[in-house]
Amino acid sequence: MTQEERLDYLIHYLCEDSVQYRGLRVEKAERRATLRSLMNIRMPGHVSAEFLEIQDAFLQKEAWEKGIVDVEHIPTIREAYGITGQNSTRISLWQGDITRLSVDAIVNAANSRMLGCFVPCHGCIDNAIHSAAGIELREECSRLMERKGHEEATGEAEITGAYNLPCKYVLHTVGPIVYENLTKHHCRQLASCYKSCLSLAEEKGLKSVAFCCISTGEFHFPNHKAAEIAVKTVGEWLGHSGMERVVFNVFKDEDLRIYEEILRRDSV
Incomplete structure (x- = not known):
């Protein structure tokens, strides 16, 4: 899975999970900010193991790209x-x-x-x-x-x-x-x-x-x-x-x- 594919998956999952933002259309240039926003507003609660695996891979790659x-x-x-x-x-x-x-x-x-x-x-x-x-x-x-x-x-x-x-x-x-x-x-x-x-x-x-x-x-x-x-x-x-x-x-x-x-x- 590429970073772009991970990003699309995470946004779609959180939109569906939120109810309020189901079906949200996101411009390509705004996707990273949208993901962060959806993470910021989300109350604690269960997510799937698949979501966590993809989120972790995405964020760890971002950390590596920023420079540790x-x-x-x-x-x-x-x-x-x-x-x-x-x-x-x-x-x-x-x-x-x-x-x-x-x-x-x-x-x-x-x-x-x-x-x-x-x-x-x-x-x-x-x-x-x-x-x-x-x-x-x-x-x-x-x-x-x-x-x-x-x-x-x-x-x-x-x-x-x-x-x-x-x-x-x-x-x-x-x-x-x-x-x-x-x-x-x-x-x-x-x-x-x-x-x-x-x-x-x-x-x-x-x-x-x-x-x-x-x-x-x-x-x-x-x-x-x-x-x-x-x-x-x-x-x-x-x-x-x-x-x-x-x-x-x-x-x-x-x-x-x-x-x-x-x-x-x-x-x-």
Whole structure:
């Protein structure tokens, strides 16, 4: 089966599965966005083994085409910037798409429902991670939250499989939402996100974790302060941890500049 044939099959299956979109006509140029949208809006529920097999083959081929980046090929901040702090051989700064990273775990900035983003093709990292992982990730999150019996608290974290992502696990954490003025409580909650993720990773015996810029997007946490908290919290944690590598993953040029400044200044 070619990628084009897989794409046609997946769109047709999800359209028929949805009822609302049965018989949907899709322009050829819009098919990939349509598939992602159908995956985004789909509630947890049973799909056929054939669908999962074809979806997984499609997404794994896409991951290969995007280019998988192994953590061992990402320079440390000592190698990249000449920073000589005590943790400089265990911290990296990398700009790019977090769904390309082959690490033990990547961190997802989730919401309290922990089911991923339901907005079609939304630009948040939650949407990107679920879209690249496949619908199995939402299924596992749904089972996890059913067992939990309530929404995830801010500052806490959960761990799931990664499915079609090149990492082994996904750490889902709920960051604070800043509606108006930033408070000390917001800052403590954000620090707790990093601690919760690192604690879960260590419980699982993981050796490498890639953090996104938690809460700085849709949740409006100021970027510079968020980076300061991230660097300080991770630096302190590494002082009593066997974690081998922590990657600060940024996507925007602004965040790259901020992290470079803070890592050089604080010499972690």
